[in-house]
């Protein structure tokens with residue numbers, strides 16, 4: 001049997017993909033000029049925010065980047081997926097927002113990757129939306145913690161902030177701490193429901209709280225190639241949002257949904273799976289193309305591909 005025939009079997013293909021992710025030959029990205037801070041947000045629940053945040057973070061770590069994931073959702077799903085301890089009382093984003101702990105003192109190294117870190121969320125965070133209301137600089141508590149000195153000292157290349165499915169003070173803190181917003185959109189019915197409102201909120205934060213904020217990336221998630229619907233949604237989103245939509249699409253894959261149950265990203269849980277490859281590809285694409293900013297002088301928060309030259 002020649003190689004071409006071997007490679008045709010699904011097991012051989014998966015083994016080959018696994019070897020590629022694991023190998024030292026995984027393409028290595030250049031460090032960004034300055035750390036890229038990215039909030040993953042969509043007030044619609046269950047669209048793949050957390051899955052995208054942790055797996056892109058893992059993909060970038062595989063590509064040689066030093067990456068921090070900040071879990072700003074009281075559900076603590078990103079912490080779970082990264083295998084970070086987040087039992088009650090663990091140093092977490094709650095103490096960081098309150099100014100009781102530095103980001104450095106609350107972060108944990110991932111068991112699977114030396115370059116991947118997490119500030120976990122505990123159940124304490126659930127009360128923080130209310131506690132924050134009366135605090136000074138309530139919108140900028142996370143921004144203060146993720147300051148330039150901290151980022152430079154730790155030499156982080158990427159920071160992902162995983163948001164809850166709401167537009168409360170936690171999400172506002174996330175959006176005041178970063179320049180970039182990444183919006184995952186699920187290839188399903190009502191995919192764009194609420195996205196208009198999200199865009200309006202981002203524009204408002206841009207006007208009043210953080211002029212640098214913009215949408216640098218949209219990622220299509222849970223794409224089911226067997227359905228016409230997924231194809232239609234993807235086409236509609238690309239038509240509507242243009243360049244900012246990543247070329248790489250994340251397929252619906254059981255392995256992706258199983259991984260958090262083992263405290264792992266899908267890149268570690270099953271590196272040969274299509275989901276793992278897609279997230280690695282997406283990480284390489286997003287890392288390689290850099291930040292997409294709005295056109296100069298534009299009020300629109302939507303990023304565009306940089307003009308050549």
Ligand SMILES: Nc1ncnc2c1ncn2[C@@H]1O[C@H](COP(=O)(O)OP(=O)(O)OP(=O)(O)O)[C@@H](O)[C@H]1O
Pocket residue numbers: 044045046047048049050051052073075077163164165221222223250251252253254256257258275
């Ligand atoms: N590509 C995928 N294939 C299969 N299942 C997926 C995929 N992406 C996400 N899921 C599953 O869909 C569910 C929702 O995903 P996830 O938790 O990432 O969404 P979320 O937007 O963070 O949700 P929430 O709004 O509750 O924070 C989870 O059970 C997750 O495992």
Ligand SMILES: [Mg+2]
Pocket residue numbers: 049050051073077162163164
């Ligand atoms: Mg989530």
